[in-house]
Amino acid sequence: MNPPPNPQTHPIRILLVEDNPGDVRLTLEAFKDGKMDNPMDVVRDGVEALAYLRREGAYRDKPLPDLILLDLNLPRMDGREVLAAIKADPRLKFIPVVVLTTSKAEQDVVKSYVLQASCFITKPVDFNKFTDVVKGIDSFWLSIVTLPPGAHA
Amino acid sequence: MASEKETETPPSGHGERIAAAADAVGTADRHFAEILNIADDAIISTDAARKILLFNHSAERIFGYRADEALGQPLELLLPERLRHRHEAHVRDFGAAAETARVMAKRGEIVGCRKDGTEFPAEASISKLATADGLVFTVILRDISDRKAAEQALQKAHDELEIRVAERTAELTEKNRLLAHQARELARSNADLEQFASVASHDLQEPLRMIASYTQLLVKRYGGRLDADADEFMQYAVDGAMRMQRLINDLLAFSRVGTRGKEFAPTPLAAVVERLRVSLRAAIEESGAQIRVGELPTVWADEMQMELLLQNLVSNAIKFRGDEPPQIDIAATHQDAAWQIDVSDRGIGIDPQYAERIFVIFQRLHTTADYPGTGIGLAICKKIVERHGGRIWVTPAPGRGTRFSFTLPDKEEARHESTAQSPDAPD
Incomplete structure (x- = not known):
C-alpha cells in the first residue's frame, strides 16, 4: 500500500484553467509571492481542460492534478460546463475544484455549488489580498484536507 | 239613479216628448x-x-x-x-x-x-x-312637425354624442397604446440598465483588477528601487483603481435595490435594529455610540432592504459624529396611514442647502480624506424607501445634529400577519 502523500515532499499539483494571460501570470506571481512552488500546468479553455484531465493528445503523460483552479468565463466551453463534465466523470469527480472568478453574481455562486464546486472564490482586486487567497487555498488543501488516494496516479 | 229620477218625473204629453227629443237632437x-x-x-x-x-x-x-x-x-x-x-x-x-x-x-x-x-x-x-x-x-x-323636430334634434344630439364618445374612445385607445408602448420601453430600458450593471460589475472589474494588481506588483517588486516620484505615481494608480472598484460595487448595489428586491412581508423593525447592532458592532464599539430605540412597528417591507436602509442611516450617524461619542435615537410615529421613522444624531449636521443633494448618487459633501465613502449610501436609502412607497428627507435635529426621516405605508397585512405569526401567545 502507498503511504498517504506527504505534503512536505509532494506539493499538491495544480491545474489552472484560465484564458487571460494577465490572470495566469498574476496567479503564478501570487504563488511565487507566497513562496509556494506547487507544480502548476495552465490550459486556456474548457475544451483543453477536459483534454488535459482525460489525458488526450499532447496531455497523454500528464498526471491528474490534486486541485483544479477554474475560471468561469472561458472561450469554447465555459467553466460551468467544464465543472459539470468533471463531476459527471467517475475518474475526475473526486478532484477538488476551486472556482476562481471575478464574478460575484449570486447565480454564478449558486450554480457553481449546485455543480459541486468545492468552493467559490472571488478574485480580489487587491493583489496582496489575492496572494492571501492563493496562500489560503494552498494551506487549506495542503494541510487541512485529506485528498482522495489515487490522485497522483 | 238616472232611471230612478226618470220614474219620478211626472208623465207628460206625447207632443211635449217629441219636442223634447227634437230639442235633444239639436243640442x-x-x-x-x-x-x-x-x-x-x-x-x-x-x-x-x-x-x-x-x-x-x-x-x-x-x-x-x-x-x-x-x-x-x-x-x-x-x-x-x-x-x-x-x-x-x-x-x-x-x-x-x-x-x-x-x-x-x-x-x-x-x-x-x-x-x-x-x-x-x-x-x-x-x-x-x-x-x-x-x-x-x-x-x-x-x-307632428314639432315632435319630429324634437326627435330629430334628440337624434342629432345623440349622434353627436356618439361621435364625441367615439372620438374620446379613440383618443383614450391611442393614449393606452402609447402608455403600453412606454411601459414596454421602460421595461426594456430597465432590462438594459440591469444588463449594464451586470457588465459593469463583471466585465469592467476584470481589466480593473489587471490594472490594480499589476500596479501593486510593481510597487511590491520595484517600490523604493525607482525614485520617489515613481513610488508616488504608482500609489495614485493603485488608489484610483481601488476607488473605481468600490464605485462599481456601489453602483451595482444601487441598481440591485430595484432589480433584486425581495417580496414584502411583515417585518418587525425592532428585530431589524437588533441585527444591525450586531453587524455594526465594530463601528459602534470603536466610536462608543449609544443607540436608543423607541417602540418600533412591524411594517410591510423587504426585510433585507430595511436592514440595509437603517444600517446606512446609523452608520452615517456614527461616521459624521463630530468630537463626542455618537448618540443616536431611532423612533417611530404613526401618521395618516403611514409610519414615520426618525433616526436622529448629534453629529456634525448637514447644511440645509444640501438637503436634497445628499440623496443623489455619488454626491458627497466632504473630501474622501475627511470622510471616506463613495456617496452611494443615501441614494440607496432613497431608492429603498421609494420602492416601499414612502419618502425620505433630512432636517436639522433639535439642538444639534441631523435627523433623517422616512415614511412607510402602514399596511393592514403587516399587523394582521404579525399577530397571526405569534403562535406562542398565551391562551
Whole structure:
C-alpha cells in the first residue's frame, strides 16, 4: 500500500484553467509571492481542460492534478460546463475544484455549488489580498484536507 | 239613479216628448259641431268617392285651406303629388276591409301637403261609417312637425354624442397604446440598465483588477528601487483603481435595490435594529455610540432592504459624529396611514442647502480624506424607501445634529400577519 502523500515532499499539483494571460501570470506571481512552488500546468479553455484531465493528445503523460483552479468565463466551453463534465466523470469527480472568478453574481455562486464546486472564490482586486487567497487555498488543501488516494496516479 | 229620477218625473204629453227629443237632437248636433271645431286634430270626412264632406277648424289651421275651399274637393288635395296614388289604394283597400277603423300608417309615414305646397309629417287614423248615402270616411290627423323636430334634434344630439364618445374612445385607445408602448420601453430600458450593471460589475472589474494588481506588483517588486516620484505615481494608480472598484460595487448595489428586491412581508423593525447592532458592532464599539430605540412597528417591507436602509442611516450617524461619542435615537410615529421613522444624531449636521443633494448618487459633501465613502449610501436609502412607497428627507435635529426621516405605508397585512405569526401567545 502507498503511504498517504506527504505534503512536505509532494506539493499538491495544480491545474489552472484560465484564458487571460494577465490572470495566469498574476496567479503564478501570487504563488511565487507566497513562496509556494506547487507544480502548476495552465490550459486556456474548457475544451483543453477536459483534454488535459482525460489525458488526450499532447496531455497523454500528464498526471491528474490534486486541485483544479477554474475560471468561469472561458472561450469554447465555459467553466460551468467544464465543472459539470468533471463531476459527471467517475475518474475526475473526486478532484477538488476551486472556482476562481471575478464574478460575484449570486447565480454564478449558486450554480457553481449546485455543480459541486468545492468552493467559490472571488478574485480580489487587491493583489496582496489575492496572494492571501492563493496562500489560503494552498494551506487549506495542503494541510487541512485529506485528498482522495489515487490522485497522483 | 238616472232611471230612478226618470220614474219620478211626472208623465207628460206625447207632443211635449217629441219636442223634447227634437230639442235633444239639436243640442247634440250643436255639441258635436263644437267638439269638431275645438278639437286639436284635423277631422276630415269624405264620401266613398273621396270628396271632402267635412273640414274642421284644425284642418283649416293645419292645411291652410278654408273649409269652403276644401269641401267638395278630392281628399288627395291634401297629399303630396308623389303619394296620391298610393293613398287611393290604401283607402280603397280600407273601404273593402271588414274593420271599421285603422291607423293609416305607422308613425311618420303619413305626409300632409299644405295649401302653400309645403309638406309636414302627420299621424292619422281613418274610420268608415255606412250611411244611407253610402260609406263615409273620416280621417283624424295630427301635425307632428314639432315632435319630429324634437326627435330629430334628440337624434342629432345623440349622434353627436356618439361621435364625441367615439372620438374620446379613440383618443383614450391611442393614449393606452402609447402608455403600453412606454411601459414596454421602460421595461426594456430597465432590462438594459440591469444588463449594464451586470457588465459593469463583471466585465469592467476584470481589466480593473489587471490594472490594480499589476500596479501593486510593481510597487511590491520595484517600490523604493525607482525614485520617489515613481513610488508616488504608482500609489495614485493603485488608489484610483481601488476607488473605481468600490464605485462599481456601489453602483451595482444601487441598481440591485430595484432589480433584486425581495417580496414584502411583515417585518418587525425592532428585530431589524437588533441585527444591525450586531453587524455594526465594530463601528459602534470603536466610536462608543449609544443607540436608543423607541417602540418600533412591524411594517410591510423587504426585510433585507430595511436592514440595509437603517444600517446606512446609523452608520452615517456614527461616521459624521463630530468630537463626542455618537448618540443616536431611532423612533417611530404613526401618521395618516403611514409610519414615520426618525433616526436622529448629534453629529456634525448637514447644511440645509444640501438637503436634497445628499440623496443623489455619488454626491458627497466632504473630501474622501475627511470622510471616506463613495456617496452611494443615501441614494440607496432613497431608492429603498421609494420602492416601499414612502419618502425620505433630512432636517436639522433639535439642538444639534441631523435627523433623517422616512415614511412607510402602514399596511393592514403587516399587523394582521404579525399577530397571526405569534403562535406562542398565551391562551
